[in-house]
Amino acid sequence: MDNCIACRKGRLETIVRPEHTEDLGGVIVSLRNAVLVHRCPECGEEFTEIPNMNELMKAVALVRAQLPIQLSGNEIRFFRRVFDMTQAEFAAAMGLESAETISRWENGARGIGGYVERLLRHNLCALLYKHVPAAAYDPETVARMQIRRMPDGTTLPPFIVESVVVKHDRTRERGWDAYPPEEFAIAA
Numbered sequence: 001m002d003n004c005i006a007c008r009k010g011r012l013e014t015i016v017r018p019e020h021t022e023d024l025g026g027v028i029v030s031l032r033n034a035v036l037v038h039r040c041p042e043c044g045e046e047f048t049e050i051p052n053m054n055e056l057m058k059a060v061a062l063v064r065a066q067l068p069i070q071l072s073g074n075e076i077r078f079f080r081r082v083f084d085m086t087q088a089e090f091a092a093a094m095g096l097e098s099a100e101t102i103s104r105w106e107n108g109a110r111g112i113g114g115y116v117e118r119l120l121r122h123n124l125c126a127l128l129y130k131h132v133p134a135a136a137y138d139p140e141t142v143a144r145m146q147i148r149r150m151p152d153g154t155t156l157p158p159f160i161v162e163s164v165v166v167k168h169d170r171t172r173e174r175g176w177d178a179y180p181p182e183e184f185a186i187a188a
Helices: 053-066 073-082 087-093 099-107 114-131 139-143
Strands: 013-023 028-039 046-049 159-168 171-179
Touching: 028 053, 053 073, 053 114, 053 139, 053 159, 053 171, 073 087, 073 099, 073 114, 087 099, 114 139
Parallel strands: 028 159
Antiparallel strands: 013 028, 028 046, 159 171
């Protein structure tokens, strides 16, 4: 962004916000040193930019799938949005026979069971881990997972997400590293 799209006069000044909280539609994240704020000195208009949103969502989804807290309907909808799938497409990708099952889970009409939830998490991680080189993933984490419920009326604190440089195959690229708050750390 060079010139302000609001007044078309000012040349935008850009800063990196040290911390920014964002609801990704079911999962709340605290982005560290990654969000760009473009401000027009002429009119004062500000534009916030979160770079690489698709990669951000994949990193958060991979980490959330490994956290042994029962999934909510909003989180299942978030997973589906990560893959940009309809309920029918998501059901097929997860090995389910019916989109109605996904609909019931997303709307909270019927909870997802322990075995099926672990299978869903395995499938999600298998589809995501290659796209998130900075985030840790161990299939054994999900295989041995004992899923717990959050106490009624409580929600997960924001996931911490940082923009990092990932080095592989002698190249460097920007990526996202995500991890849950310390009190919900994934057991190694």
